[in-house]
Amino acid sequence: DVLMTQTPVSLPVSLGGQVSISCRSSQSLVHSDGNTYLHWYLQKPGQSPQLLIYRVSNRFSGVPDRFSGSGSGTDFTLKISRVEPEDLGVYYCLQSTHFPLTFGSGTKLEIK
């Protein structure tokens, strides 16, 4: 299985600040069709995960442009600018290039 390693585990942030979360895969996530299937989710406390970014850099419907994704191959980053209270929770990356689909271990965004 593809191992997805997220860093840091915990990320203290001041409201209004900017943060980056890293997700690294044990294999390249470039699919044979040329696409890279790396996605980002936010799980707010007591809720189910919600899709933020799909295929590295595409924001899902309704996701503010404060969220941006980048990366290629095995190295990916989620950036959050102007952090708001509603952004707090655990962020997960998901790869769906290789079977079985695997998630990262999560990064908890919390108030400093």
Added chain:
Amino acid sequence: QVTLKESGPGMLQPSKTLSLTCSFSGFSLSTSGMVVSWIRQPSGKSLEWLAAIDWDGDKYYNPSLKSRLTVSKDTSNTQVFLKITSVDTADTATYYCARSLPHNNWFDYWGQGVMVTVSS
């Protein structure tokens, strides 16, 4: 709007079979390419993809659990089911179902999850 909702027994004993139901609306599993998956999350831990079924009835299983999993759907294409045999305490988790649109192998909508505890 798209909604999914999981239901299950809440608690069951080790060695029993866990049966879960995902009821959904706002889309049809008869639409070509549509997929519904099951994912679980032990308390305080990350997420694990378990199984999926597509519009055509094709089934996909995580190899690590394949021998214990059965995914199915109803004929009206409004419910998906998951059975896990021979459960033990390691199967204690919140179980989610989630949708994937045709040609999109990621999950755009998730259910609220159902908590399952395996205990004697």
